Amino acid sequence: MMALLEIKNMMVEFPNRRGNFTAVEDTSIExxxxxxxxxxxxxxxxxxxxxxxxxxLLQAPGRLxxxxxxxxxxxxxxxxxxxxxxxxxxxxxxxxxxxxxxLNPIETMEMQLVETIxxxxxxxxxxxxxxxxxxxxxxGIENAKERIKQYPHQFSGGMRQRVVIxxxxxxxxxxxxxxxxxxALDVSIQAQILDLIKELCREKxxxxxxxxxxxxxxAETTDRVAVxxxxxxxxxxxxxxxxxxxxxxxxKSLIAAVPPSNRKIERFPKVAMDDSDGGxxxxxDLSSHWLGRGKRFKDTGNALISVRHISKRFPLNSAILKRxxxxxxxxxDISFDVMPGETFGLVGESGSGKSTxxxxxxxxxxxxxxxxxxxxxxxxxxKSGAERRRIRRDVQMVFQDPxxxxxxxxxxxxxxxxxxxxxxxxxTKVERExxxxxxxxxxxxxxxxxxxxxxxFSGGQRQRISIARALATRPRFLICDEPTSALDVSIQAQILxxxxxxxxxxxxxxxxxxxxxxxxxxxxxxxxVMRNGKLVETSETExxxxxxxHDYTKSLxxxxxxxxx
Amino acid sequence: MLSYVFRRAMxxxxxxLTVGLVAFSMxxxxxxxxxxxxxQERTDADIERLREQLGLEDPFPIQYWEFLxxxxxxxxxxxxxxxRPVVDIFIERLPxxxxxxxxxxxxxxxxxxxxxxxxxxxxxxxxxxxxLTGSLIGVSLPTFLIGILLIYVFAVELxxxxxxxxxxxxxxxxxxxxxxxxxxxxxxVLPSLTLGLYQMTLIMRLVRSEMSEVLRxxxxxxxxxxxxxxxxxxxxxxxxxxxxxxxxxxxxxxGSIIAxxxxxxTVFQWPGVGLLFIDSVQFVDIPVMAAYLMMISVMFVAxxxxxxxxxxAIDPRLRDGKTSFS
Numbered sequence: 001m002m003a004l005l006e007i008k009n010m011m012v013e014f015p016n017r018r019g020n021f022t023a024v025e026d027t028s029i030e031x032x033x034x035x036x037x038x039x040x041x042x043x044x045x046x047x048x049x050x051x052x053x054x055x056x057l058l059q060a061p062g063r064l065x066x067x068x069x070x071x072x073x074x075x076x077x078x079x080x081x082x083x084x085x086x087x088x089x090x091x092x093x094x095x096x097x098x099x100x101x102x103l104n105p106i107e108t109m110e111m112q113l114v115e116t117i118x119x120x121x122x123x124x125x126x127x128x129x130x131x132x133x134x135x136x137x138x139x140g141i142e143n144a145k146e147r148i149k150q151y152p153h154q155f156s157g158g159m160r161q162r163v164v165i166x167x168x169x170x171x172x173x174x175x176x177x178x179x180x181x182x183x184a185l186d187v188s189i190q191a192q193i194l195d196l197i198k199e200l201c202r203e204k205x206x207x208x209x210x211x212x213x214x215x216x217x218x219a220e221t222t223d224r225v226a227v228x229x230x231x232x233x234x235x236x237x238x239x240x241x242x243x244x245x246x247x248x249x250x251x252k253s254l255i256a257a258v259p260p261s262n263r264k265i266e267r268f269p270k271v272a273m274d275d276s277d278g279g280x281x282x283x284x285d286l287s288s289h290w291l292g293r294g295k296r297f298k299d300t301g302n303a304l305i306s307v308r309h310i311s312k313r314f315p316l317n318s319a320i321l322k323r324x325x326x327x328x329x330x331x332x333d334i335s336f337d338v339m340p341g342e343t344f345g346l347v348g349e350s351g352s353g354k355s356t357x358x359x360x361x362x363x364x365x366x367x368x369x370x371x372x373x374x375x376x377x378x379x380x381x382x383k384s385g386a387e388r389r390r391i392r393r394d395v396q397m398v399f400q401d402p403x404x405x406x407x408x409x410x411x412x413x414x415x416x417x418x419x420x421x422x423x424x425x426x427x428t429k430v431e432r433e434x435x436x437x438x439x440x441x442x443x444x445x446x447x448x449x450x451x452x453x454x455x456x457f458s459g460g461q462r463q464r465i466s467i468a469r470a471l472a473t474r475p476r477f478l479i480c481d482e483p484t485s486a487l488d489v490s491i492q493a494q495i496l497x498x499x500x501x502x503x504x505x506x507x508x509x510x511x512x513x514x515x516x517x518x519x520x521x522x523x524x525x526x527x528x529v530m531r532n533g534k535l536v537e538t539s540e541t542e543x544x545x546x547x548x549x550h551d552y553t554k555s556l557x558x559x560x561x562x563x564x565x
Numbered sequence: 566m567l568s569y570v571f572r573r574a575m576x577x578x579x580x581x582l583t584v585g586l587v588a589f590s591m592x593x594x595x596x597x598x599x600x601x602x603x604x605q606e607r608t609d610a611d612i613e614r615l616r617e618q619l620g621l622e623d624p625f626p627i628q629y630w631e632f633l634x635x636x637x638x639x640x641x642x643x644x645x646x647x648x649r650p651v652v653d654i655f656i657e658r659l660p661x662x663x664x665x666x667x668x669x670x671x672x673x674x675x676x677x678x679x680x681x682x683x684x685x686x687x688x689x690x691x692x693x694x695x696x697l698t699g700s701l702i703g704v705s706l707p708t709f710l711i712g713i714l715l716i717y718v719f720a721v722e723l724x725x726x727x728x729x730x731x732x733x734x735x736x737x738x739x740x741x742x743x744x745x746x747x748x749x750x751x752x753x754v755l756p757s758l759t760l761g762l763y764q765m766t767l768i769m770r771l772v773r774s775e776m777s778e779v780l781r782x783x784x785x786x787x788x789x790x791x792x793x794x795x796x797x798x799x800x801x802x803x804x805x806x807x808x809x810x811x812x813x814x815x816x817x818x819x820g821s822i823i824a825x826x827x828x829x830x831t832v833f834q835w836p837g838v839g840l841l842f843i844d845s846v847q848f849v850d851i852p853v854m855a856a857y858l859m860m861i862s863v864m865f866v867a868x869x870x871x872x873x874x875x876x877x878a879i880d881p882r883l884r885d886g887k888t889s890f891s
Contacts, residue, residue: 087792089790093790093791102787103784104784105806115797119794167791
């Protein structure tokens, strides 16, 4: 059988002043009609570049250096810009990662669909309009006739991704390249979108290239998989083969780093071939070191933090008349306890209010009602500024995005020293500097990092900096809000290991927030499940996974992409 | 949406009241009008009578209120110098300034947007470099110098265009227009070029940077992936998104074109309100100065208001009132 798409020895290079950067090297891939091929790899693996190269959409100055691309037997890599354009959207459709930004915000869905249909099929305005409505219905949008007149901002993320798929289907393409199509979506929406792609593939015999970093998605969706690492194809084969019997060391380590969803493991295995690990965690004698000082609290057997019936509402508009004001209840009546040394997890989809809980606890947003007791102190009853500062020192936060949460104009040493200076935690400059260096050692970055700037570090290393900064106030309670969502799986494994080690060494208590069920299973002692601002179920982790009580919890566990080795 | 319009309208009124207060204060604190109105041989009784007559003995808020009510009714006082109602003088002078401002704004906006789009699409062409270099010269030279250079080249050396005045004007009702005669149109060219050049380069640079930003957006990449032609991508998807932020600045620029017409009108001896203002400053003609201040502020506020309403028309996200969500 002839392959629908055949890529032979592809090489993509980006010339720059210092020579050529080779993004993809000597890669050969085939996709048959009606087949879903997964391309998996971590950031920088070159997986998106392959898709862009096939489409003729490489960003300047990137170019296809060598290799041949055949679509249904005819060569398409040497085509002119105009010929390639006629191919795009017509014979090859593409779906991008972020449905929030893939649609023109100021045009209606109808206009965007109709222009694409007219471009490729040459239908009249009316015919194109009818077809547009059909397409929307086919991708599962209800009331398509009315909704088609709406603008992108009136659609939810999952709905927008459906429209994006409809746009890719306008001219019945033979091949669809889906570049991380569900990464920006919640797990329930992700399942729907993947089902839709599978269905289209089966019904219309469309070939699909599914580019993703998510092994779970690969395992659930694809027929065959190609593993990429640093621009090279490491291994390709049927999905079950590659996942259960990876032959190459990189594939093995990549698969090992994926948090298993079906059991709890103590530590993540270290990924081989990974050169970004910053070194070993250092041990400190806490009884003598600065980090151990000030740990004067004794274990009273009480919860470290006890959240009681907190609610938070945000005004949606600022009408002058009270009755005209509308509010959104971000969280409603949330109660939980976190014991000292424990990791309590909050899981839920976007908009469920889990980050709002973190913000209310840290005091970024004041609670509308309810009380928070931290180490036997009611936060609402604190009067003196000194007392408030002491509590704030004890509660620190690690944010999701390591790129925007560090000030790019400050040296790493200064970033970590800042909380020490603000809270006057070190007596002398010499002591402060040695503490900063020790902290960098502690998170495995090494002392040299202090003189560098954040941009010199990778995402995972930056997250280590964030953690070191959070530790600089000697906190007892650390809130990690999606600390690994922006990171590759191997880096995620490192950071999660680091957090576990730190907890053990420094006797930290964590509030761990994530939407990723497998990660939660590895990290948390107890988990609270949130939905629409409410806590629907709280339970011991293993009990929650093995015997979920609430329907929503059941569906979350049901929908999470299963990845079993 | 209606409440948004209402709120913006209220803000406009507040701004106008404040400016009115400033304009009114000029009467009170910049010189004594009685000094100006009465000749050398005044008696104390004359002064007293005039003060009474002009209402200058009333408390400040009442005077301000009367000033406002008169201003709203179109009575801005009587020019100290010409002894005629200020409103009449303005009506006489305004067409000249408005025509000049309109032509230069149209020139600035049209060419600014065109050049901006061109230079952002062809980032490295020869013509792009020419336009960018030219625009750098445009922003670096002061307006009066450009005016004088243009006069030198086109009026003195080549003799193609007049160097001053409006040429022949035709009276249409109370509006005197230079659009209907050849000499009137010719006379418009140099001053409007002078006045519009700076605004044009500004708009061009703004459009260029906005458009370059828009072209990097995902929806443009996706539009390419859908196989749309370059023309559709640039002119249907990119330009409209580019123009949303540009409109604000361009609107404010129109205001400043009118406000900064003073210099151009002086260089070209253009008989508009700018020249009137310069003259009135020299003679401390306070009613005229105050009226000018009021007029400029009304214009700025009105333009701002229109710009905000245009936003509503262009950007569907604002129409749903989803302006703030914290």
